[in-house]
Amino acid sequence: MAESSVVSRTLLDQAPWLEASRQQIRDALSGDKLAHALLIQGQAGLGKAALAEWIAQLVLCDQPNEHPCGVCPSCRFYLADTHPDLQRVGLVETKKQIAVDDIRELISGLRLKSGRRGRKVAIIDPADAMNANGANALLKTLEEPPAGTLLILTVARLERLPPTVASRCSRVRVKAPLRADAAAWLAEVDSTVDWLGPLALASGAPVAAMTLVSNGGASVTEQMAELPVMLLRPDTDLIALAERSHSQFPAERLRWLEHWLCERIRRGLVIVAPDHNLASQGLPVEARTRHIQALYGLLDQTRLAQVALRGSANVALLFESLYITLARELESIRALRPRS
């Protein structure tokens, strides 16, 4: 997965926000209470895939301790990516779904005899990319798992996984660390970056923040902060601006907009471009009410665009419509601003 390619497993095996989950697995293993299916649940960019790998390696390790030993024959197979008892299913190339045939192949693999010590592990990451047929095929295995198997599923959006699948798995919940803790951890990895901006765009998820920065998205915050000024400039090409927003970090830009609008609504401020905030009390009551309504409308539009981004809708058009509405709103507020 993209998220683990940017941050190494070694680094994530020590990540403090994953420690509670690692301990949950250690406790279950030492009490011989490990479920036959685990569902690692948490927002994108927390390192769920790396955690799934860590669990797989630990469960297969011949001499596990706090971590997989890294030197036993099983770990050597694992590290050479040739472990006979580990299978993985995920998204390939540009596909948005996991094919049902991949799930069927995984299931028949689980039914084969173990190549080593009796345990077999399969990782499905991300499990919410299974289609209905895939989930159905998996269901029978979840109900009657072959002895010694462990299925590890990851999911960012639980509502996209059929409840019949989710309810048959033991939950491993991964939570984002506090923003300051995440920034401190990231600063140890790379002290040349101011991580708070990327973290905000990544909803506080450290791996997502690192992915964003390594993909060249560190300046999205600054670019977006310029948006109100840009929108009010008569020479700004709104269509080109929307195209650019769509082609580079659209999700992060929408998250920034969402946060920005929420902040303005919450603080009861009106936006006065290019660089002023004017207390809404400074506006006539009618204008203030209308303005707050307009901000809520923009917030709805932003959230619709976020949903559309996950599907196949034309998000460039949605950006265009958002920017046009926002530009009009900024214009109308500027017209109301008391002249000094």
Ligand SMILES: [Zn+2]
């Ligand atoms: Zn080992």
